[in-house]
Amino acid sequence: MAGMTSLRRFAPLRWLGMVPFFAFTFLFLILPTLYIVFGAFRTPQGAFTFDNILALNTPSIRSAYWVSIKVSFMSALLGCLIGFAMAAAVTVGRLPRGVRNPLVTFSGVASNFAGVPLAFAFIATIGPAGLITAYLRTEWGINLRLLGFNLLSTKGLILTYLFFQIPLMILIITPALDGLKREWREAAAILGASGFQYWRSVALPILFPSILGTLALLFANAFGAVATAIALTGPSLNIAPILLYAQIRGDVLGSPNLGYALAFGMIVITGLANTVYIWLRARSERWLK
Amino acid sequence: MAFLEISHLDKSFGANRVVKDFNLSVEQGEFVSLLGPSGCGKTTVLRMVAGFETPSSGNIAIDGRDVVNLRPNQRNIGMVFQAYALFPNLTVAQNVAFGLKVAGRAKAETAARVTEMLALIGLPDLADRYPFQLSGGQQQRVALARALAVQPHLLLLDEPLSALDAKIRASLRTEIREIQQRLGITTVFVTHDQEEALSMSDRIVVMNGGMADQIGTPFEIYNRPRTRFVAGFVGTLSRFEAVVKDPAKGAVSLGKQTITLDQQIDAAAGARVTLALRPEAAHLGRFNGCDVILPGKIAEVHFMGSVIRIKADVDGQLMSLDTFNRAETPPPRIGTEVEISLAARDFIVLSA
Amino acid sequence: MIRIWSWGALIIGMIYFILPLVGMTEFSLSMRRGEYSFDAYAVVLSDSQFQATFSYSVIMALFTIVFGVLLVVPTAYWVRLRMPELRPYVEFITLLPLVIPAIVVVFGYIRLYNTSSWLPMTGTALGTNILLMFGYATLSLPYMYRAVDTGLRAVDVGTLTEAAQSLGASWVTILARIILPNVLAAVLSGAFLTFAIVMGEFTMAALLDRPAFGPYMQLLGANRAYEPSALAVIAFAITWACMGLIQLVTRFTKHTRAQT
Numbered sequence: 001m002a003g004m005t006s007l008r009r010f011a012p013l014r015w016l017g018m019v020p021f022f023a024f025t026f027l028f029l030i031l032p033t034l035y036i037v038f039g040a041f042r043t044p045q046g047a048f049t050f051d052n053i054l055a056l057n058t059p060s061i062r063s064a065y066w067v068s069i070k071v072s073f074m075s076a077l078l079g080c081l082i083g084f085a086m087a088a089a090v091t092v093g094r095l096p097r098g099v100r101n102p103l104v105t106f107s108g109v110a111s112n113f114a115g116v117p118l119a120f121a122f123i124a125t126i127g128p129a130g131l132i133t134a135y136l137r138t139e140w141g142i143n144l145r146l147l148g149f150n151l152l153s154t155k156g157l158i159l160t161y162l163f164f165q166i167p168l169m170i171l172i173i174t175p176a177l178d179g180l181k182r183e184w185r186e187a188a189a190i191l192g193a194s195g196f197q198y199w200r201s202v203a204l205p206i207l208f209p210s211i212l213g214t215l216a217l218l219f220a221n222a223f224g225a226v227a228t229a230i231a232l233t234g235p236s237l238n239i240a241p242i243l244l245y246a247q248i249r250g251d252v253l254g255s256p257n258l259g260y261a262l263a264f265g266m267i268v269i270t271g272l273a274n275t276v277y278i279w280l281r282a283r284s285e286r287w288l289k
Numbered sequence: 290m291a292f293l294e295i296s297h298l299d300k301s302f303g304a305n306r307v308v309k310d311f312n313l314s315v316e317q318g319e320f321v322s323l324l325g326p327s328g329c330g331k332t333t334v335l336r337m338v339a340g341f342e343t344p345s346s347g348n349i350a351i352d353g354r355d356v357v358n359l360r361p362n363q364r365n366i367g368m369v370f371q372a373y374a375l376f377p378n379l380t381v382a383q384n385v386a387f388g389l390k391v392a393g394r395a396k397a398e399t400a401a402r403v404t405e406m407l408a409l410i411g412l413p414d415l416a417d418r419y420p421f422q423l424s425g426g427q428q429q430r431v432a433l434a435r436a437l438a439v440q441p442h443l444l445l446l447d448e449p450l451s452a453l454d455a456k457i458r459a460s461l462r463t464e465i466r467e468i469q470q471r472l473g474i475t476t477v478f479v480t481h482d483q484e485e486a487l488s489m490s491d492r493i494v495v496m497n498g499g500m501a502d503q504i505g506t507p508f509e510i511y512n513r514p515r516t517r518f519v520a521g522f523v524g525t526l527s528r529f530e531a532v533v534k535d536p537a538k539g540a541v542s543l544g545k546q547t548i549t550l551d552q553q554i555d556a557a558a559g560a561r562v563t564l565a566l567r568p569e570a571a572h573l574g575r576f577n578g579c580d581v582i583l584p585g586k587i588a589e590v591h592f593m594g595s596v597i598r599i600k601a602d603v604d605g606q607l608m609s610l611d612t613f614n615r616a617e618t619p620p621p622r623i624g625t626e627v628e629i630s631l632a633a634r635d636f637i638v639l640s641a
Numbered sequence: 642m643i644r645i646w647s648w649g650a651l652i653i654g655m656i657y658f659i660l661p662l663v664g665m666t667e668f669s670l671s672m673r674r675g676e677y678s679f680d681a682y683a684v685v686l687s688d689s690q691f692q693a694t695f696s697y698s699v700i701m702a703l704f705t706i707v708f709g710v711l712l713v714v715p716t717a718y719w720v721r722l723r724m725p726e727l728r729p730y731v732e733f734i735t736l737l738p739l740v741i742p743a744i745v746v747v748f749g750y751i752r753l754y755n756t757s758s759w760l761p762m763t764g765t766a767l768g769t770n771i772l773l774m775f776g777y778a779t780l781s782l783p784y785m786y787r788a789v790d791t792g793l794r795a796v797d798v799g800t801l802t803e804a805a806q807s808l809g810a811s812w813v814t815i816l817a818r819i820i821l822p823n824v825l826a827a828v829l830s831g832a833f834l835t836f837a838i839v840m841g842e843f844t845m846a847a848l849l850d851r852p853a854f855g856p857y858m859q860l861l862g863a864n865r866a867y868e869p870s871a872l873a874v875i876a877f878a879i880t881w882a883c884m885g886l887i888q889l890v891t892r893f894t895k896h897t898r899a900q901t
């Protein structure tokens with residue numbers, strides 16, 4: 001107590017303990033981001049302008065954003081759905097207890113197995129010469145390519161991203177599912193509700209904020225993923241992060257400030273996803289403190 | 290045929306036999322409590338009646354209908370849980386309306402019923418609150434309203450008061466009993482609080498190790514406990530070891546005295562039996578209508594307000610006795626030699 | 642009925658996860674025609690580039706861990722003990738790296754700390770290495786902070802500190818001798834996760850032009866057939882090892898806690 005009051009008197013001393021953290025995050029997280037944001041609204045000479053933002057409105061850049069959003073959203077949505085189904089199976093699905101921990105451990109591994117090696121794994125499996133592709137062709141005469149599947153496309157990207165999206169959902173939603181009290185299900189049952197009615201009126205509304213939050217997180221996660229996409233498709237696929245990567249390496253857009261605008265657009269989109277999430281969550285959590 | 294008929298109910302979890310040959314008949318409109326220590330299987334019995342657990346063997350019939358194979362949502366039972374179990378995402382009104390809504394009742398009917406229920410539990414103004422905005426007592430009342438809204442023909446309460454603090458517990462106790470009597474709803478109430486069971490119930494089932502030790506009215510259970518367990522679990526008792534002299538006449542020797550109980554004893558002459566006595570049956574000093582006088586020495590004095598609980602050393606055994614507080618007489622001092630008078634007919638002979 | 646659905650969801654999901662792992666393993670063993678061999682691994686492991694980039698990334702990971710621990714533990718402790726009112730803000734900041742794409746952050750680095758700026762970190766190899774380490778530290782910040790904060794919640798920071806202060810311990814002593822050992826499991830969990838992240842990281846290292854393991858893998862992937870799969874297996878093994886160690890550490894401390 002004595003230490004507490006003496007420290008209260010010297011309030012600046014309390015703040016001193018926070019200096020390293022704030023200095024670091026300001027210099028190496030917030031300032032670089034702000035620099036990009038401001039750069040997006042400046043001419044190379046430093047004057048204020050909207051031109052960079054307007055210049056994003058070309059068919060190629062528009063399509064890059066659009067494909068990125070589609071891939072990120074689809075992989076996030078599918079990741080949420082499948083991850084939810086799997087997490088529900090091991091928590092409330094009456095499976096033997098023994099399957100739960102292995103799944104959670106595996107999810108920890110798989111959610112971190114992203115980037116370049118993940119792309120390699122998928123190329124080796126369903127790439128043009130991959131295990132499954134070859135198996136289907138030689139044993140069943142099925143040619144995936146002729147069926148319209150190509151790993152080096154947006155569909156392939158979504159399929160690959162699911163490998164870390166699903167486990168991430170499992171990791172986040174499993175504790176939330178554990179938080180559903182047995183008494184709620186039983187109270188609903190004894191009041192005459194079917195399993196479906198319980199899920200619709202009680203369980204899902206309670207889980208809704210967690211699900212939404214994970215959706216936003218998964219979206220941002222996929223939207224910023226550069227490594228997997230580059231290793232999978234090379235610099236050819238026209239999506240926002242790859243475009244930005246190429247711009248940083250070689251100024252393919254021909255204007256550094258257009259690069260800032262491109263990056264700014266990415267922040268806006270992930271930021272927007274999270275704002276939507278926060279807004280929806282605030283609405284759905286009136287019943288929580 | 291009673292309204293709720295439980296016969297030869299058995300339940301094992303793996304090798305652990307939790308409920309053993311449990312039998313109980315509850316009449317229409319009756320309030321029956323299951324009383325017993327933690328882990329004796331009360332909740333398990335209740336959950337089997339509700340349909341959350343399947344009996345290993347035995348029968349449960351409600352209103353003449355065998356329900357063992359019915360799912361919980363087909364049994365038309367109301368249940369209140371220990372931990373409230375209100376749906377946190379629904380308001381009070383929506384919680385109460387839940388059962389009516391899933392049954393597809395008309396909106397107007399539901400609304401009227403909700404208003405009626407909230408009036409019944411005395412919380413008409415809290416319809417739009419969320420559960421987290423309610424106190425524990427209010428939550429439990431809402432849980433009761435939610436259970437009653439669907440007009441179940443059987444109400445199950447699993448320690449609904451044990452999470453509340455003492456004051457609210459006492460007031461809610463009377464409230465629940467009143468509502469139960471007003472609606473005339475058949476009720477099974479689980480508790481490990483003997484005071485609760487004694488004050489609320491028409492009949493009490495004292496459970497021990499998965500079995501019903503004794504079933505009877507609160508008066509019977511308290512005054513005529515049949516087993517050592519029931520005697521020890523319900524109320525306070527002093528115990529005395531005595532030797533049977535004449536079982537037919539009910540004569541036993543207690544210390545140096547021989548006393549004659551007004552009942553036959555189910556044991557051979559020379560056998561040891563345990564006699565028990567409620568603290569309120571013993572008196573300090575000579576007392577009218579008492580035929581046994583024991584010498585003793587005050588060992589402990591607990592002043593509890595209106596009652597003073599005294600423990601006296603009688604022949605090396607401690608004996609509890611209660612006296613009422615009187616402003617003009619201070620409690621006796623520890624170490625004082627006293628005479629304790631009691632009536633032989635108040636002794637309870639414990640068989641098992 | 643429910644059980645059938647559950648098994649269905651689980652099994653279909655697991656097939657999706659297992660196939661790529663089987664695929665990459667099979668592929669990595671298929672370098673020699675007609676038979677399984679470890680040739681791809683032999684090629685990779687004897688590649689001097691592999692050795693150089695791998696050890697570079699290991700060293701970077703270790704530095705990142707040390708830096709992260711020194712940054713996060715005192716901060717999380719201080720917030721819990723003295724500045725609880727800052728909690729929401731600090732938590733918000735630590736979660737930002739999950740929202741701001743890494744590529745944007747490193748883009749900012751390149752422009753902000755280039756040779757002609759006020760802090761020309763990219764001017765020297767050492768400076769760039771430090772910058773990259775800072776980048777890695779921001780990437781692992783969300784995980785590190787959460788792990789440590791959870792660990793601190795489990796021990797009663799206030800009481801421990803007061804007890805130590807009453808015995809005359811200094812702040813450094815308190816942090817190093819009292820707090821750190823008590824949150825060691827949490828710190829180690831964060832450390833192993835950081836290790837896994839750094840070993841696989843591609844974007845920052847590539848854009849800062851450092852010879853790290855991630856860019857090496859990408860380069861090899863663009864030019865070779867079987868070796869990338871061998872690399873993927875190795876990377877998967879590293880990730881698996883890190884997660885396994887985290888499990889081990891948590892289980893071990895749970896065990897000792899239960900004993901005391």
Ligand SMILES: Nc1ncnc2c1ncn2[C@@H]1O[C@H](COP(=O)(O)OP(=O)(O)OP(=O)(O)O)[C@@H](O)[C@H]1O
Binds near residue numbers: 327
């Ligand atoms: N699902 C279950 N699986 C295994 N054992 C169980 C299960 N439910 C209850 N038991 C065991 O059955 C016994 C009786 O439990 P029950 O919950 O019926 O006791 P209770 O009388 O309600 O106790 P309390 O007063 O503590 O609530 C306990 O020993 C408990 O461990």
Ligand SMILES: [Mg+2]
Binds near residue numbers: 331332333448
């Ligand atoms: Mg119980």
